[in-house]
Amino acid sequence: MTHLVLGFAVVSAMGSAAAMTEDEKNNIELYERLAPGVVNITSTVLEHDFFFNVVPRQGAGSGSVIDSRGYILTNHHVIEDASKLEVTLADGKKYTARLIGSDPDTDIAVVKIDATRENLVVIPMGSSANLKVGQKAVAIGNPFGLGQTLTTGVISSIGRTLRSTTGRLVEDIIQTDASINPGNSGGPLIDSSGKMIGINTAIFSPTGANVGIGFAIPIDTAKRVVDELINKGYYAYPWMGISLMTLSADMAEALKLSVDSGVMVVEVVPRGPADRAGIRGGTSRAQIGNNIVVVGGDIIVKMNGKKVSDADTVIRDIRKFRPGDRIQFDVVRWDGSRKNITLILGEQPKSSR
Template identity: 35%
Template sequence: MCVRLFSRLAVGLLLMGGVATAGIPVVGQDGEVPSLAPLVDTVSPAVVNIATRSEIPRSGNPLLDDPFFRRFFDLPQPPRERPAQSLGSGVIVDAGAGYVLTNHHVVAEADEIRVGLQDGRELEATLIGSDPETDLAVLQVPAEGLTALPLGDSDRLRVGDYVMAIGNPFGLDHTVTTGVVSGLDRVLPGNGGARLQSFIQTDASINPGNSGGALVSLRGELVGINTAILSRGGGNIGIGFAIPSNMAQRVMAQIIEYGEVRRGVLGVRVQDLTPEIAQAFGLEQGGGALVAQVAPGSAAARAGLESGDVITAVNGQAINNANDLANAIGLLRVGTEVEITFLRDGRERRVTAVVEDPASGSVSAERLHPALAGARFSELDERSPLFGEVRGVLVTGVEPGSRAARYLREGDVILSVNREPVPNLAAFRRAVRGAERLLLNIRRGESAFFVLLR
């Protein structure tokens, strides 16, 4: 129905000499004015407003924390925290269970989350879980009188398809904008830390507050979760991005089942296979993910993958670049068996690998050295952006308030112990056992430093 009306509108605008006056609707033969209002009326009750409240540390003059200074000038103790509020959007995807899908960055660090419905109700929401890797989160509200938006198949989208964005930009409830799919499989570096990306690009206006809202097809199905815009000044310039509904559905299923995404690892570092590199390898094609490094003892190593292999498909799904492989593996559950198609010496081969739990090979530090109490370590793999750039041991967890928390953070890479390189976990174990003191060389992001432990 809506597709037919939209088509009649487009055709009507081209009539009368190919020119139509802006703002003048075209009346059909039945006297009706084409409109998307019926579709909006149907899907709008499933789109919600999300308001969060949190307490964040207050920054101020350190003198105000000095008891003598406050007593001398008769100043009150300043509050250590200040309230912070934010607004975003969400989509009800399961009316029976009360599940609401939104962005991770909308609810991150929130102490209180409230969901506002179109009928004026405000409901307190529980955070079921979130996934910063895909910037998705799942909330739950009391399941009474809710309307859900059916999930569409985002893989069926084509560039040029009409879509509609619904959300709460700048606090304006249920704002509707329309446009088309401008691109598919887009990657947006630096998008709030999200690493698994395959965005839908659209020119339907997306503005601050739209995050977590719905991108809807003319079938009335949810095909994307609006998440980001590309803009120099912070406003809309017609380039918006949404997380595909198929990716959101897979992430949501794990969050509902486990409260988190139990993401497996393959144990490879890959890069795009450019035409120039393909020529250097004697390959005719330029697409695929070139294996630059295989982690020792990893699932990839056990399957027989080697540096220089070119991965072209996972479970029959074509792999055109490194981002495709990251998405294909990163959305699989731990223990999933995958068939990997790859090229070696110009010949196509296939192997089967089992995506493994990254925590299965981790080691608790209490067994290694008391100075490291509270930390966990594992082999350096694709979980770290430093994989392939440095050789060392990855810090996979640090207990708050522990001894290790004074100097280690999750994601740090230990490069050496007592000036001896530790390229793997076995070397790290040998270096720390029995040592009276530990001189650690730590890589954190783009910086590196030494720490002396006794």
């Protein structure tokens, strides 16, 4: 009797292994190889209660080991305002972590622990440049420090936008239906080859439960900022030192301008890059319908030879450059004259970060 039961069990196990699909085998291989590189991050934030007593509040997220020296990639919102950070590895070992650098605009942060190389499994970075809707996506998290979780799905959409905690729009966001559960923020989104293609950051849910709409910061965005976060503690964004407003056709007609589209320079920061380049800001106010607009400044019609039509596009395109880069602007002065101006981008002041 015992022999028959054991024999049945062996046959069943063998049958089960043989019945696994290639996709299931891939999931298992990815989990066993990469899950040890996904850590739990516990943050302690000091708050004040009604009586102004200091009360510690703890939050939890995930992170990915990206370097054998102990650097860990996670979300800015996982470590935001933390007075203490603790990292738990897959083997249960806990380490006090220190914040190396953080960029709220992209919701990316780097922390570091002092662990030996033998205790660290590095998750390799891939590329998010050529992702396709429908390709496999695997999310691994370590939400409670009790063990890693794996959820699978596909890339549902690419090129989405998400507003960061600073209010800025983060572009090229990856949307996936792989479940991103509470505590999985900061963990990796992985392709079928085992490369990290994103950092899981948020879910969309009217109830707080996962409804199959998750978002991840593309790994190419992280690769753009991570070296500066490690070396400088922050990411240096380019800065023009101007404020802009889109010039609509109706506005141009009301102001009797010589151009019907472009971007109006509303204000120029004294001694900033635009001021040094000779770009002029507004000098007076005018009422157009129910709106008061600042007029008299230059109107940008081209940037690096490309026609511009709205302020948001100019701002987004500028953020792709680096401080010190030169930008060519074709502007129309308020008197109708035209000028070509070279602007050398500065570094965004700390007070504006």
